[in-house]
Amino acid sequence: MKLKFIAVLFFISTSITIAQTKQILIENVRLIDHKTAALTEPMNVLVSGQIIQKISSSAIAVNGLDIVKINGNGKTLMPGLIDAHVHMVFGSLTMAQMMAPNTSEEALINSVGISAQQMLMRGFTSVRDAGGPIFPLKLAIDKGKIAGPRIWPSGATISQTAGHGDFRTPDERSRRFFGKPSRAEQLGATFIADGRDEILTAVRENLRFGASQIKLMAGGGTSSAYDPIDVTQYTLDEMKAAVEAAEDWGTYVMVHAYTPRAVQRAVEAGVKSIEHGQMLDEETLKLLAEKNVWLSLQNLMDNHDNMDEQRKEKRKPVLDGQDKVWPLAKRLGVKLAWGTDFLFEPELNKDQNSYIVRLQKWFSNAEILKMITQDNGELLQLSGLRSPYPGKIGVIEENAYADLLLVDGNPLKDLSLITNPEKNFLLIMKNGHVYKNTIKIKK
Template sequence: MSTSRTSPGRIILRDVRVFDGVAERTLDNADVLLEGGRVIAVSTSPVARDQSDDVLEIQGRGRVLMPGLSDAHVHVMGNANGMNDFLQAATGRLYGNTIAEAGSMLQRGFTTVRDMGGDTAPIKALIDEGRFPGPRIFPSQAMISQTSGHADFSFVYDVPEEFGGRPSRMEDLHFTRVADGVPRVLTAVREQLRQGASQIKLTLGGGAASMYDPLSTLQYTTDEIRAAVEAASDYGTYVATHVYTPAGIARALDAGVRSIEHGHLADEETVRRIADADAWLSIQPFAEDDHHYPDPIRAAKNAEICQGTAQVYGWARDHGVNTAWGTDLLLEPQAAARQSVMAARLGEFYSNVEALRMLTSGNAALCEAAGERNTYRAAKLGVIAEGAWADVLLVEKDPLADLSVIADPETNFTLIIKGGEVVKNAL
């Protein structure tokens, strides 16, 4: 098996069954031509080969060719490092771990990720320059939080910066930014945009991982949220918010937020409101064992969140909500590979083709909502179509018949190509 990256001038994939990221059925007995990082042709007639070409021909032998997977809610830095790393490790080690995890995500078949908190713009730049392997990254940069909010990782005895204290190490590492009041929120949003954020992430309610806030808390006033939305809009992009409860989601939508991250404690009326606002619900198919909290208070919060998963998915389907899929694995590097297991778990709530659409073209549509902050806008993501990015997977077994095959990418993703580069070839 080869995992080295190669960039032939042209790649012809022959005799493949194409799931294009959208259609109900595969296009069978197809040839697909990739060149210059793009899909050039998808044809049921043989693609001609010029013997003078620098061309790699791959015989698919009836395997399924599908777009690369995407994850709409990752923390690449948070996946790669535990809390002790953030508190004690050398900064270089933190970034080294992050680069390594980006490479692992690509080997799991994730060619695009939307990062919802962490200093990943420098990692994105290195990947885009070809220095390291990894997915296309849509960074949010630091999660923006109020004091005592979900992304406030200072200790209880620390003096807030507003009163003369200094930022926590999480802020020094650009993983989070604590900002209170409209002027500081505006500054924090503009800081993330200056650093390369594609979209902005605010935390508007409690969470399982955070220290000070019950799930029921409302965080940030409507004026503060509107200020963030306006500053993001001025840059042509949008605000996504960590929030679980009906009251928090209502406040977010009233202020113009475009993407609700999580939402597991929503009621049906709130889910309907998300649909009416034409906003996104970026939800994760959480199970209790996805995260491990030795603290009983956090474990109880995690259990409550997980209990709402199936119900909210059902309402989202019923009301036609724009729904994205993500993982939100955080601070447990040993659990990072659960990303693939959680992708397959989407089949518990959707048909296989619906799940695969969400994992490809659906998530891509949310990523592309970043407008001009989308540095990959020269071509379409998440589809196999003429002119789209050449981000494709050749799958050993048919995921349309059995979604569980994507839970084992090492065995079942025979070929991984990103931007026309072969990053894995097990044929």
């Protein structure tokens, strides 16, 4: 469809605007040292353009008039938060809104644009979009028309018939037999692709539009109507086709899967990132560790009262598996990433930061902060040359992207600080641009 983005206004609490000054010197801040799990001594950080140019415990000499100085007053400067599994479009809309035939494009995009701005103001400067019609939103953000996080886009999910990405309504029949694509396919939400040839075409179509990685549905899901949670989706040959097409473009395949059988098949096919996996056993987790495959997990909330009964039943083994898989994967040395995966429940978005704190059940504050910044950043850059932002993210290092948060307090000691970004995030910077600053500046 032809998406027409409307401008979204967003609040900036200083005179610094998107037309950013060339250099910003942030003085007297403490950084998180992951080697010691402690804050550093007071440091000074010079941002030049999009990157961190210099970090020093000594005064940084700057010359010229086009410089802004911000006194951090000993607060904590940390990398922007990263969510490794979001659906920027699906997470901003209900299923009824997404599929309603009379919903206007303008209303849909307005909702998604506002949601993207709110996500940035919660401190999320980068996300990996795990499927959906994302390319127009990403373009609008990159051009500065809408405020939002950096987006690593997957494009339309790729699903077999009766798979987790088969969103057809009961009256929509198979495109292969009846010749008409479903509305979800027309919206760019999914490709229903069966057989090696169709999968190759679907992967290449997403890459043509700018996908940084490919999202394949390899097992049953809780939010889809046709597939039980236990089913394995796509044959080994079909999955290998997707992996080969992605690798030819220098990137990788991520798969939706919960069960050992689905995940083991995906690993055999060469998949690099497993999304979900709450039902995995020790044997499969050992395989992930051995093969250096990422496990991109979520910590889901219990079912709520207004959830469909069928979905509640399908979610039960996933929810039951969380307490086992997180600590076991950690003990076995699996490469772990974290994401929220809010889907068709836009009321959850405001709780995005709170889901981070729920990881304290299995991890220390230092481990959590590393996971939601440095580790998630490493996963996102697995896209290699297909990454839309080739610089280093998730760290405060010289020559890394200037995606920064100034926190009023020490999150190593009190992780709950990040659950109230409106109060505790004094500065929000993405790509060297200041989107929020409540500290007096000097020029």
